[in-house]
Amino acid sequence: MRLTPLLFGITFAAGAAAQCPSHAPAGAARFDTLDARALAGTYHLVMQSEAPGPRPPSASGRLLLWVPDTLTEYYELAYVGADDSAGESGPPGAERMRETWRRTAHPQLLQGATTLPLGALGAPAREDLTSRDPRSPGLLLDGDVLIFAPRMGWKPVDGEWTKLRIERMNREGFWGTWFTKFHHTGRRDARGTPFPPPHGRFCAEREH
Secondary structure: OOOOOOOOOOOEEEEEOOOOOOOOOOOOOOOOHHHHHHOOEEEEEEEEEEOOOOOOOOOEEEEEEEEEHHHHHHHEEEEOOOHHHHHHEOOOOOOOOOEEEEEOOOOOOOOOEEEOHHHHHHOOOOOOOOOOOOOOEEEEOOOOOEEEEEOOOOHHHHOEEEEEEEEEOOOEEEEEEEEOOOOOOOOOOOOOEEEEHHHHHHHHOOOO
């Protein structure tokens, strides 16, 4: 049985205090999903916004990544309707839907949790990012992206989500870019210019 690490020593910063380098360190390798499980561990995560303005916001916090337990490594929750066909069109609690487990096409690589205050970056932060529940962890690695507050067993096509795209890694950490997808569009500033979705770069330094 795998043990999930505890999330403790909460630290975070918002504003100009937390910063990331503009590029990954020289010698950092391009991320490959074959090396994904080497990222399991504890990190200091910084997300730097690239929003327009003189002082783009940033935020930081502790990040934990771990290999899923045996069940959620190879199976995922699906929601089955009255006709007993698996569906991905709605969240838990949808009318006449019930939970079931099904084999995943590919094993889950990593789950995670973080204390980073995502809302400080203008990104949606309604879910519990500190969750260590294997059915609804704070984060989930899908290919080369860490998805914040994933909803297991269905795809939030019309939802709001934030992702970290991992580009480089070494034994000391990993680096890349992040972006948010909003369901609601048409957000504009006082002059009527559309706001770009929150986005920027991130760095995760391993704690020893």
